[in-house]
Amino acid sequence: MGRVWKFGDNVNTDLITPGRYNLTTNPTELAKYCFCEVRPEFPKEVHLGDFVVGGVHFGSGSSRETAPLAIKASGIKAIIASSFARIFYRNAVNIGLPILIADTSVINDGDQLDVDLRSGVISIPESGIKIDAQGLPEFLLAIMDEGGIVAYLNKYKKFPNP
Amino acid sequence: MPRTKTLTEKIFSKKVGREVQAGEVVLAEVDWIMSHDTTTPLAIESFHQMQGARLHRDKVIIVFDHVVPAPNPNAALLHRKIFEFIEEQKIDHVHYAQGICHQILPELGYITPGSLVIGADSHTCTYGAFACFGTGMGATDIAVAWATGTNWFRVPGSVLVEISGSLPKFVYAKDLVLEVVSRIGTAGAIYQALEFTGETIPKLSISERMTIANLAIEMGGKAGLVPADQKTLDYLQPRAQKPMERLQADPKANYENYISVDANKMEPKVAVPHGLEQIRNVSEVAGIKLDQVFIGTCTNGRLEDLQVVHEVLRQRQVSKNVRVIITPASNEVYLEAIKQGYIETFIKSGCVVTNPGCGPCIGRHQGVLADGERCLSTMNRNFKGRMGSPNSEIYVASPAVAAASALTGKITSPQEVA
Numbered sequence: 001m002g003r004v005w006k007f008g009d010n011v012n013t014d015l016i017t018p019g020r021y022n023l024t025t026n027p028t029e030l031a032k033y034c035f036c037e038v039r040p041e042f043p044k045e046v047h048l049g050d051f052v053v054g055g056v057h058f059g060s061g062s063s064r065e066t067a068p069l070a071i072k073a074s075g076i077k078a079i080i081a082s083s084f085a086r087i088f089y090r091n092a093v094n095i096g097l098p099i100l101i102a103d104t105s106v107i108n109d110g111d112q113l114d115v116d117l118r119s120g121v122i123s124i125p126e127s128g129i130k131i132d133a134q135g136l137p138e139f140l141l142a143i144m145d146e147g148g149i150v151a152y153l154n155k156y157k158k159f160p161n162p
Numbered sequence: 163m164p165r166t167k168t169l170t171e172k173i174f175s176k177k178v179g180r181e182v183q184a185g186e187v188v189l190a191e192v193d194w195i196m197s198h199d200t201t202t203p204l205a206i207e208s209f210h211q212m213q214g215a216r217l218h219r220d221k222v223i224i225v226f227d228h229v230v231p232a233p234n235p236n237a238a239l240l241h242r243k244i245f246e247f248i249e250e251q252k253i254d255h256v257h258y259a260q261g262i263c264h265q266i267l268p269e270l271g272y273i274t275p276g277s278l279v280i281g282a283d284s285h286t287c288t289y290g291a292f293a294c295f296g297t298g299m300g301a302t303d304i305a306v307a308w309a310t311g312t313n314w315f316r317v318p319g320s321v322l323v324e325i326s327g328s329l330p331k332f333v334y335a336k337d338l339v340l341e342v343v344s345r346i347g348t349a350g351a352i353y354q355a356l357e358f359t360g361e362t363i364p365k366l367s368i369s370e371r372m373t374i375a376n377l378a379i380e381m382g383g384k385a386g387l388v389p390a391d392q393k394t395l396d397y398l399q400p401r402a403q404k405p406m407e408r409l410q411a412d413p414k415a416n417y418e419n420y421i422s423v424d425a426n427k428m429e430p431k432v433a434v435p436h437g438l439e440q441i442r443n444v445s446e447v448a449g450i451k452l453d454q455v456f457i458g459t460c461t462n463g464r465l466e467d468l469q470v471v472h473e474v475l476r477q478r479q480v481s482k483n484v485r486v487i488i489t490p491a492s493n494e495v496y497l498e499a500i501k502q503g504y505i506e507t508f509i510k511s512g513c514v515v516t517n518p519g520c521g522p523c524i525g526r527h528q529g530v531l532a533d534g535e536r537c538l539s540t541m542n543r544n545f546k547g548r549m550g551s552p553n554s555e556i557y558v559a560s561p562a563v564a565a566a567s568a569l570t571g572k573i574t575s576p577q578e579v580a
């Protein structure tokens with residue numbers, strides 16, 4: 001179980017890791033300012049195993065991989081959104097940060113969630129609501145299972161079969 | 163009979179060496195792998211984690227453009243790291259402070275129609291102006307391509323954007339593409355490629371095509387493609403490092419979505435804070451007071467843009483109430499602007515002219531906004547906090563609106579000061 005940090009539509013990467021704090025590659029440093037623009041309390045109050053939940057086009061804007069890196073370093077277990085910007089989506093898979101596409105309209109800030117990353121079933125035990133997330137395609141699942149593309153390539157020396 | 167293909171499907175079919183369709187995931191060799199001073203450091207880290215990886219150095223381009231020269235020790239340290247990597251890996255295609263990556267790659271002849279270019283920058287879609295499939299990726303994807311010369315792609319479905327009519331006076335390519343954004347929204351083309359067509363497109367200059375392709379990502383697009391015609395070849399021929407051909411979609415290809423825009427009916431546009439889909443006609447927001455005007459970026463920092471600004475500012479003074487910052491997109495643009503007398507106009511009229519690069523576009527140097535300040539910029543996004551304080555505001559418009567607003571210190575239609 002983890003707490004939900006709910007965000008709206010079009011959360012862009014400038015809001016996740018703003019340009020002025022983006023001059024480092026250190027994930028712990030980046031996590032200190034994660035979401036500081038929209039939820040200044042996030043870096044202090046986030047717990048290991050919490051979830052980030054967004055609306056449409058999560059992670060839009062710049063290609064900065066510092067954004068998913070900061071979220072991962074904050075201890076977030078998975079990001080659930082109704083759609084993702086494609087660069088962010090790739091970046092998250094590449095660094096092994098689980099992402100799920102699902103109807104997030106019934107998930108509220110502060111809800112406690114149970115998420116089965118394998119089956120994609122999201123449940124809110126308090127209200128008994130269950131949501132089926134769209135799983136990752138096989139190709140990406142293979143990468144995610146190894147913890148990211150670098151680990152995958154190190155192990156198999158080639159890309160998964162498309 | 164082979165099935166008819168979109169421009170996207172054509173490019174990928176050629177790259178993969180067989181007929182591919184939208185929706186397929188393919189492994190493809192890339193022509194160039196671009197990264198810049200803020201995205202390269204992470205790519206280096208990912209690359210170092212790859213066991214026994216050898217860099218495909220003939221494909222690697224590294225551009226220093228985002229924070230050049232380094233404004234603080236942190237940026238300097240990141241630059242240092244990249245310099246060391248360049249030396250260690252003997253990378254040849256390195257461009258320090260020569261201009262914005264998306265401007266100099268075409269200028270220096272790296273970009274050709276039908277090529278596949280990835281860049282660690284979201285506006286890599288700008289190369290679509292030359293029918294090159296340019297798309298942005300993150301640092302790890304770049305590292306993977308450095309090590310393998312390839313990457314995986316889902317061949318995107320395409321949205322056909324048909325543009326007809328001629329741009330009225332005071333209306334520019336920027337206004338046209340802002341209109342497209344307002345029609346389909348900032349999430350309107352997620353996982354898709356935008357393909358621009360229609361009677362207006364052949365009439366647009368290379369610079370205008372680049373402005374349009376540049377904003378594809380602001381609609382979530384993976385690429386923004388313009389067919390390669392004689393104009394494209396004429397621009398690239400003296401620069402290009404490879405032979406080239408015209409390239410366009412087949413007639414009656416399969417599109418996932420279609421929109422049409424009539425240029426004749428347009429007015430100058432302004433995107434208001436904090437999202438590019440919040441688009442107004444300039445008349446609706448005229449009079450809003452500004453603290454800064456910024457003219458430049460990969461969207462609108464080219465010679466034609468500076469010419470428009472020069473025409474408005476010539477023999478006049480910008481308002482004492484605004485700081486006006488002008489950043490040419492590249493050294494080539496800068497030198498030509500000096501020759502044409504534009505730079506003299508800017509300096510005499512009271513503007514600050516900076517060295518080519520991204521300038522204040524990402525809020526790290528050369529014109530960072532304070533709490534409560536308001537800036538009108540020719541850039542491509544007006545995200546909250548993008549240019550500095552999260553409590554500042556960014557309005558996005560064409561160079562003509564920016565120049566007119568510089569004269570008055572308020573959002574102003576170019577018509578008002580003509």
Ligand code: SF4
Nearest residue numbers: 285459460520523524
């Ligand atoms: S000018 Fe702005 S949008 Fe263009 S590459 Fe530089 S930072 Fe990005």
